[in-house]
Amino acid sequence: MSLDQLQVMSAIEQCRSAALGGHVERCEECGHSRIAYNSCRNRHCPKCQGAAARDWLAARKADLLPVGYFHLVFTLPAEIAPIAYQNKAVVYNLLFRAAAETLLTIAPTGQARGLKAHDPKHLGARIGATAVLHSWGSAMTHHPHVHMIVPGGGISLDGTRWVPCRPGFLLPVRVLSRLFRRLFLAGLAEAHAAGRLVFFGEIESLRHCPAFKAHLAPLRRKNWFVYAKPPFAGPAAVLAYLARYTHRVAISNSRLLALDERGVTFRYKDYRRDGQARYRTMTLAADEFIRRFLLHVLPKGFHRVRHYGLLASTGCKANIARARELVAAPIPEAAAPAARDATDPDTPADNRPPCPCCGGTMIIVEVFGRGGTPRGPPSATASGI
Numbered sequence: 001m002s003l004d005q006l007q008v009m010s011a012i013e014q015c016r017s018a019a020l021g022g023h024v025e026r027c028e029e030c031g032h033s034r035i036a037y038n039s040c041r042n043r044h045c046p047k048c049q050g051a052a053a054r055d056w057l058a059a060r061k062a063d064l065l066p067v068g069y070f071h072l073v074f075t076l077p078a079e080i081a082p083i084a085y086q087n088k089a090v091v092y093n094l095l096f097r098a099a100a101e102t103l104l105t106i107a108p109t110g111q112a113r114g115l116k117a118h119d120p121k122h123l124g125a126r127i128g129a130t131a132v133l134h135s136w137g138s139a140m141t142h143h144p145h146v147h148m149i150v151p152g153g154g155i156s157l158d159g160t161r162w163v164p165c166r167p168g169f170l171l172p173v174r175v176l177s178r179l180f181r182r183l184f185l186a187g188l189a190e191a192h193a194a195g196r197l198v199f200f201g202e203i204e205s206l207r208h209c210p211a212f213k214a215h216l217a218p219l220r221r222k223n224w225f226v227y228a229k230p231p232f233a234g235p236a237a238v239l240a241y242l243a244r245y246t247h248r249v250a251i252s253n254s255r256l257l258a259l260d261e262r263g264v265t266f267r268y269k270d271y272r273r274d275g276q277a278r279y280r281t282m283t284l285a286a287d288e289f290i291r292r293f294l295l296h297v298l299p300k301g302f303h304r305v306r307h308y309g310l311l312a313s314t315g316c317k318a319n320i321a322r323a324r325e326l327v328a329a330p331i332p333e334a335a336a337p338a339a340r341d342a343t344d345p346d347t348p349a350d351n352r353p354p355c356p357c358c359g360g361t362m363i364i365v366e367v368f369g370r371g372g373t374p375r376g377p378p379s380a381t382a383s384g385i
Contacts (some may be wrong), residue, residue, distance in 0.1 A: 011040035015047055029360030035374055046253050046298055053247035057239060060130075063311065063320050065327060068152035069238045070164045070170045070230040072129075074099040075145040079219055083188075083206070084135075084144050088196050089299045091146065094191065096131055098184040099146045100308040103129055106171055106179060107368075108157060123171070125154030125163035128310030128319065130242075133298075136250040137266040139282055140292035142374040148247055149238060152231060155310065155323060162326035170228060184224075185216055189286045204377050250296040257281060264289040264290055 010196050022037035039048045046164060067122055076084060084091040109126045130149045138145035153164040191197050192212050200209045206212045232238050251266060260266040263285040270280050284292070298304060310319040368374055 002297070004300055005297045008042060008044045008294065008297050009290075011042035012045050015040035015042070018368075018373055019371060021368055022366070022374075023364045023370060024374045025362040025363045027355035027358060027360045027362055030355065030358045032355050032357045034356075034362070041252055043247075046249050046251065049247040049249065056246060057242060060104075061239060061244065063316065064370055065151050065320070065323055067164065067327065068231040070150045070165075070231050071151060071178075071241070072103070072148040072170070073225075073227040074102070074176075075143070075225040075227070075228070076149065076184075077216065077219060077224060077367050078223060080188075081142050083199075085142055085198065085295065086199060086201075086203070087191075089197050089302060090191055091188070092133060092135075092298075094184060095144060095146055095186045095269055096133065098180055098187060099148060100129065100131060100306075101152065101183055101223055102176055102180040103127065103171070106175060123165060126310060126372055127151065127154035127314070128197040129308045130311055131306045132242075132245050133304040133306065134245075134248070135296045135298075138271070140250050140289075140295070142295050144186060149242065150322075151310075155319070155326065159322070160326075162323060170231075173226050173228050176228075177224050178365050180223075180226055181220070181224040181233065185220060185264060189216065198290055215362050219352060246337065250293050259286075271307050287334075295302070307343060 004167075016037045016039055019042065020036060020039060024033060024035055039045070041048050043049065043052070073086075074095070076091075077296060078092070084095075092120045104127070104182040107123045108125060117323060132147045132149075134147060135142060136146045150170060152170060153162055156163050187214075188197075191207070199205075206215055232241065255267045258266065265281055265282050265283045267277050268280060268282055269279065273280075307313060307316065310316070310323065352358075353362070354360065366374055
């Protein structure tokens with residue numbers, strides 16, 4: 001186990017417990033009290049991503065365009081997964097780069113193997129994309145892939161007009177798949193030649209160039225999975241999707257069903273089945289459940305949400321403004337600020353939930369530190385009553 005994995009385990013174990021301290025809230029109306037323990041705020045914790053997701057979505061809402069959006073998925077083959085697990089930073093960065101370069105290469109001119117520059121299937125425009133890394137399948141197995149949200153069109157190469165894509169079609173998936181395969185394998189071979197990959201355990205032999213080349217050779221002829229889902233029904237649907245995917249972890253609390261002597265039981269989807277048969281349950285021994293969860297701990301400082309093309313941070317605001325002008329879209333009104341104290345505009349908004357008994361305002365009456373416990377109410381004897 002790595003230090004990062006140990007830190008994630010420790011954070012989740014202590015999350016919302018007395019180990020991290022907390023405070024006591026009391027209703028001003030009815031006097032109802034409750035204890036609120038502090039959260040760990042670790043990005044791998046299933047309970048600590050709600051606030052971060054809401055803040056991120058609020059920032060992205062102003063960047064949405066009134067056009068159709070497409071959902072693309074770039075997936076690594078199973079033969080690459082063990083290499084990716086032992087070299088997360090290198091391989092996941094390469095996955096991002098290859099997927100983005102594939103999209104941004106084919107969309108403007110289509111100049112890639114299998115698509116002529118004059119082919120009408122390419123847009124002839126500069127496009128943008130938001131990419132989200134997921135490293136898990138529904139059963140928490142190691143399954144690295146990138147989800148990309150792409151506006152259905154782009155700014156023409158001369159910057160004078162908005163170029164919409166054809167209805168229900170963004171770019172040819174087969175061409176995307178081939179270029180993605182070529183770019184990723186070339187980048188992986190380059191990383192191996194530069195000594196930036198490590199190998200141990202069952203794949204230790206891949207540190208040698210002949211074995212590594214032999215391992216990659218069949219992948220150059222294999223069809224790589226690039227999937228284009230049907231376009232979203234408007235920007236609101238894009239936000240709903242992003243809310244589910246950007247800050248998701250390998251498994252959410254809502255999927256957990258039971259913990260007993262047999263192990264952990266949870267819901268998952270079997271995508272090889274159709275209809276209701278797709279929704280199934282699985283029971284894993286506790287140690288195997290923890291092992292699968294920790295497979296998806298990312299290296300410290302690794303960004304799993306990235307923006308490319310028109311949406312890249314360096315020119316995002318200017319590009320979005322230009323795109324709105326070309327689409328003749330109204331500029332979205334800024335969201336009304338949350339209620340704040342009129343006497344001090346810098347006072348943060350009060351996001352505490354209301355009293356569960358009467359709906360009144362809960363105020364903090366006591367704060368206790370790490371490892372501490374709240375004081376009990378004074379007894380009648382102690383108070384002299």
